[in-house]
Amino acid sequence: MAHIAVAYHNAGVLTSMSASNLTSTNHWPGLEKFNLVQDYLEKNKLLITEINTNHEIRTPDGLARNVYLIRELNSNVAKVLPQWAV
Secondary structure (H helix, E strand, O other): OOOOOEEEEEOOEEEEEOHHHHOOOOOOOOHHHHHHHHHHHHHHHHHHHHHHHHHHHOOHHHHHHHHHHHHHHHHHHHHHHHHHOO
């Protein structure tokens, strides 16, 4: 792993840390939520791509599958929204 030095301002003190320290939740409290949200957004991107493809092809099986995919997409959005709440 390459060593990356990062300086940030914390309560009036300039601190330097390595890339390995950035992943610690003590130094970046929102990292866990960020990763969770990012995972859902990546899943949603794949779902939307499949939904669009099924819609363009217009086969009965594809359109029927879209019902399931759209429900999953809506469920994922519902899981992401509380993570953004302050």
